[in-house]
Amino acid sequence: MTAREGSLEAPTRHPIDWQNPEFYNEEACFDELERIFDICHGCRRCVSLCGSFPTLFDLLDAGESGEIDGVDKKDYWKVVDQCYLCDVCYLTKCPYVPPHPWNLDFPHTMLRAKAIQFKHGSPTKFRDTTLSNTAANGKLASIPVVAQTVNALSKVKAARAIGEKVMGVHKDAWVPEFTTKVFEKNAKVSAGFPVKNGDRSKGKVAIYTTCYVNWNEPGIGHDLVKVLQHNEIPYVVVEKQACCGMPKLELGDLDSVASLAKENLPRLAALAREGYSIMTPIPSCTLMFKQEIPLMFPNDPDAQAVKAAMVDPFEYFQLRRKDGLLKTDFKEELGNVSYHISCHLRVQNVGQKTRETLEMIPGTAVNTVERCSGHAGTWGVKKEFHEMAMKIGRPVFRQMAEHPKANGGQGGDPDVIASDCQLAGHHIEQGMAGKADGKVEHPLSLLARAYGL
Numbered sequence: 001m002t003a004r005e006g007s008l009e010a011p012t013r014h015p016i017d018w019q020n021p022e023f024y025n026e027e028a029c030f031d032e033l034e035r036i037f038d039i040c041h042g043c044r045r046c047v048s049l050c051g052s053f054p055t056l057f058d059l060l061d062a063g064e065s066g067e068i069d070g071v072d073k074k075d076y077w078k079v080v081d082q083c084y085l086c087d088v089c090y091l092t093k094c095p096y097v098p099p100h101p102w103n104l105d106f107p108h109t110m111l112r113a114k115a116i117q118f119k120h121g122s123p124t125k126f127r128d129t130t131l132s133n134t135a136a137n138g139k140l141a142s143i144p145v146v147a148q149t150v151n152a153l154s155k156v157k158a159a160r161a162i163g164e165k166v167m168g169v170h171k172d173a174w175v176p177e178f179t180t181k182v183f184e185k186n187a188k189v190s191a192g193f194p195v196k197n198g199d200r201s202k203g204k205v206a207i208y209t210t211c212y213v214n215w216n217e218p219g220i221g222h223d224l225v226k227v228l229q230h231n232e233i234p235y236v237v238v239e240k241q242a243c244c245g246m247p248k249l250e251l252g253d254l255d256s257v258a259s260l261a262k263e264n265l266p267r268l269a270a271l272a273r274e275g276y277s278i279m280t281p282i283p284s285c286t287l288m289f290k291q292e293i294p295l296m297f298p299n300d301p302d303a304q305a306v307k308a309a310m311v312d313p314f315e316y317f318q319l320r321r322k323d324g325l326l327k328t329d330f331k332e333e334l335g336n337v338s339y340h341i342s343c344h345l346r347v348q349n350v351g352q353k354t355r356e357t358l359e360m361i362p363g364t365a366v367n368t369v370e371r372c373s374g375h376a377g378t379w380g381v382k383k384e385f386h387e388m389a390m391k392i393g394r395p396v397f398r399q400m401a402e403h404p405k406a407n408g409g410q411g412g413d414p415d416v417i418a419s420d421c422q423l424a425g426h427h428i429e430q431g432m433a434g435k436a437d438g439k440v441e442h443p444l445s446l447l448a449r450a451y452g453l
């Protein structure tokens, strides 16, 4: 039987076989990479998505035969290093993903290669591990004097140059500030509203805060709380949260992902079984619980219960709207908003719920940009990848700067820029080179502002 071109069926995902010793068999992994790279060579649809595909195609074109046998297998690592596991090639481009018989999973084969690389150890392992310890870094850097020192040093050029040399963090990359007013210690307690379940939405919410909102920008969490309160939705903040594990996954450090999941899952699963929707204000963390952890633990009932309860905040608000339970008493117009959909939200397959919500607000024109910003978690701040991260983001920077309704319809700078991923928002602000300085506002903060909260 010949395989047909493309697939009409919805993509499915195989579990990640990370506990099988064969998963770490480098030869078998390279055989699979060779098979996949050969298919990509004949397809090339993904050339504009990230650095992995151009790197692969350049290697193929420079080889003597012009085919996959002309590429030195050692160079496969160059393709792996450029992948930051955004999942976009799998979910938006590739016609050969399962159930197609070619059974092609580019990102999870990259993940397997990264897991092998992590076990071997790499020259940047210390830097990579330190950057991915987001909760530990947050706890340390939120101690008052430490926070002020770290934040001050991050603005001093000479200190950043030393940081680049010693730690491998690019001296020009945007890095977040740390707060001393940690969200989980300062979050307002929910008012005692009655639980109103809708046909599509649950009537109570558990907030998984995320490391970023907890230690870096607690204001986003407070704005989420304000929006929930305004809509009379009772909530709890999940206690004793560990990191979701995405920064560890991106390194291929799957043992650490598993340890973090072990800490988080029992608590989250108990809330799921009590009837809470669980939401996180950062799409990468949502995706971890919706997709990657359930694929790593396909037979774990806790992982599956959390997957079923996990929602993106705006996915939830739109379900509430359809249930007739979302207030629309907006008080403030937002003007011209350039809004970026992050990759880890796109691949959740929930549609453009943030855009739909912002478009409900009177006097608000949304310019939606659906393309990778290049930030990609900790990847874009690393010395060796930052320039590539800026290059990947260039079309986004351009489109965000060209709001069609600005300047009386002539087009130009927006009033505000937003991304569901706040790190991407700041990366875009940097890439817009002065056109959006100080204009980044998370969509949850925009919604709170529109309600007049």
Ligand code: SF4
Binding pocket: 049, 050, 051, 052, 053, 082, 083, 084, 085, 086, 087, 088, 089, 090, 106, 107, 110
């Ligand atoms: S997962 Fe993202 S970064 Fe990795 S190869 Fe696919 S598109 Fe590129």
Ligand code: SF4
Binding pocket: 039, 040, 041, 043, 044, 045, 046, 047, 089, 093, 094, 095, 096, 104, 106
């Ligand atoms: S991942 Fe799929 S769509 Fe992308 S280049 Fe390879 S075969 Fe083509």
